[in-house]
Amino acid sequence: MMGVAAIEPHTGWSFSNAFDDDQFDQWQKLLEARTGMRFTRAQRSLLQTRLGQRMAEAGYEDYQAYYEHVTAGGMPAASEWQALIDYLTVQETRFFRDPMAMELVGEHLHARWQRNTGPVQLWSVGCATGEEAYSLAMVAAEMNRKAKTPRPYAITGSDISAPAIHKARLGRYHRRKLEPVPVSLQQRYFDWRGEEATVRRELAEHLCFTRLNVLDLEDAPMTGMDVIFCQNLLIYFRRWRRRDLVNELVSRLKPGGMLVLGPGELAGYDHPDLVPISSRNNLAWLRKYRTEHRE
Ligand SMILES: C[S@@+](CC[C@H](N)C(=O)[O-])C[C@H]1O[C@@H](n2cnc3c(N)ncnc32)[C@H](O)[C@@H]1O
Known part of the structure; x- marks a missing residue:
């Protein structure tokens, strides 16, 4: 799963492994199991961008290390998961939208x-x-x-x-x-x-x-x-x-x-x-x- 270093286009942050198919699949499965939200293959770069934004903020460079952190259990993992959710959900809304x-x-x-x-x-x-x-x-x-x-x-x-x-x-x-x-x-x-x-x-x-x-x-x-x-x-x-x-x-x-x-x-x-x-x-x-x- 480890790959070459990559510069994430929207954050400029350098990641030490690639967001390859295996990474996408494991993140997508985790998200769907925990929130119901589904990122399709066509939305792969969207997921990568949002994940990358949160990782940059939290000081993580490695998708796998970050994955292991949020799935480790305990309070730090739970609070990081909460922070990540905010990056992954679409909160667009309006008064009297419909x-x-x-x-x-x-x-x-x-x-x-x-x-x-x-x-x-x-x-x-x-x-x-x-x-x-x-x-x-x-x-x-x-x-x-x-x-x-x-x-x-x-x-x-x-x-x-x-x-x-x-x-x-x-x-x-x-x-x-x-x-x-x-x-x-x-x-x-x-x-x-x-x-x-x-x-x-x-x-x-x-x-x-x-x-x-x-x-x-x-x-x-x-x-x-x-x-x-x-x-x-x-x-x-x-x-x-x-x-x-x-x-x-x-x-x-x-x-x-x-x-x-x-x-x-x-x-x-x-x-x-x-x-x-x-x-x-x-x-x-x-x-x-x-x-x-x-x-
Ligand atoms: C696009 S907004 C819709 C807001 C509002 N209902 C509207 O129509 O304007 C979708 C909201 O669903 C929330 N959401 C996504 N997955 C959720 C889940 N598993 N449980 C509860 N809320 C969730 C997101 O955090 C987001 O605020």
């Missing part, structure tokens, strides 16, 4: 608000730096603003990346990031300081962010969700894994609760407890009511 899906959630919540069904719980799975979770929160907050009787609501955002979760908890964004947010909502839910906007406490107190690897969903405490919103995460996984994860998410929905995926992320998916929501550009379903679960 406006039609948010509209769908708004309609669903409107119906929930009509019935007195107790606290409303929403979950943004793979929330990255929080924009999706705060968008859901604004949709729910707007329901309360217009309702005769305000309803308690809570939004959970989860992601595998600890730094992303840290940023989400801060709830602080540059003005440019706020552009997709309607001006009235920018004014109502953010405190502005120069070019920076921070989510107001009155909204932020409805949110909770937690680090969660979706491969560990079985151990996650989230249940009884009114809305589960999971977009642009499953695309990195193989189809069988997407299906298994979505089955697990379905079990976390309340009867009558809604599951929203990104368009085309699991086309043809079918589940005996779900009814698809049709005539929309979204992949969304409602969980069926069972007589024993009626609210």
Whole structure:
């Protein structure tokens, strides 16, 4: 596996062994086993670049030595793995990234608000730096603003990346990031300081962010969700894994609760407890009511 020294093009860092097929295969297998994310052969140089960036920062020159370090077990390996994950995940996100899906959630919540069904719980799975979770929160907050009787609501955002979760908890964004947010909502839910906007406490107190690897969903405490919103995460996984994860998410929905995926992320998916929501550009379903679960 050892090879010639190579200059990594994006970092200028000199590595003492090549990122050959064997290296690619072992890194790809490790990543997929631990995160579900799959780098195809066509993405080999992408994986090499991102790995190289982290190795340069951590002071490693040898892919094999670095591999052995992150797989050694114990605290140093675990904390380096956490740092590496941040380089390998794509955390691109935006407020109201999928406006039609948010509209769908708004309609669903409107119906929930009509019935007195107790606290409303929403979950943004793979929330990255929080924009999706705060968008859901604004949709729910707007329901309360217009309702005769305000309803308690809570939004959970989860992601595998600890730094992303840290940023989400801060709830602080540059003005440019706020552009997709309607001006009235920018004014109502953010405190502005120069070019920076921070989510107001009155909204932020409805949110909770937690680090969660979706491969560990079985151990996650989230249940009884009114809305589960999971977009642009499953695309990195193989189809069988997407299906298994979505089955697990379905079990976390309340009867009558809604599951929203990104368009085309699991086309043809079918589940005996779900009814698809049709005539929309979204992949969304409602969980069926069972007589024993009626609210
Ligand atoms: C492209 S972002 C999507 C963010 C947001 N859902 C959106 O659509 O704008 C994908 C997120 O999935 C997270 N992710 C990747 N693998 C994960 C895993 N195994 N468990 C939890 N989150 C994961 C990444 O850290 C990243 O923040």
